[in-house]
Amino acid sequence: MVKDRFHDAVRAGLEKEGWIITADPYEVSVGEVDFEIDLAAEMIAAERAGEKIAVEIESFIRPLAEMIM
Numbered sequence: 186m187v188k189d190r191f192h193d194a195v196r197a198g199l200e201k202e203g204w205i206i207t208a209d210p211y212e213v214s215v216g217e218v219d220f221e222i223d224l225a226a227e228m229i230a231a232e233r234a235g236e237k238i239a240v241e242i243e244s245f246i247r248p249l250a251e252m253i254m
Contacts, residue, residue: 189242
């Protein structure tokens with residue numbers, strides 16, 4: 186998996202806010218299709234105990250036409 190250029194910054198921001206990264210990347214299978222979400226995290230602060238998120242990080246720095254070619 187190629188990490189997006191902002192991957193590390195997003196991860197650091199999540200960790201700074203109290204999220205614990207539980208998977209990097211988070212692998213998911215739906216039927217016969219496998220894919221990866223950039224990060225999975227879990228909040229351990231009491232007021233948000235048990236909350237979970239999955240984060241997909243994308244940047245569109247280049248024009249879309251360049252990305253398709």
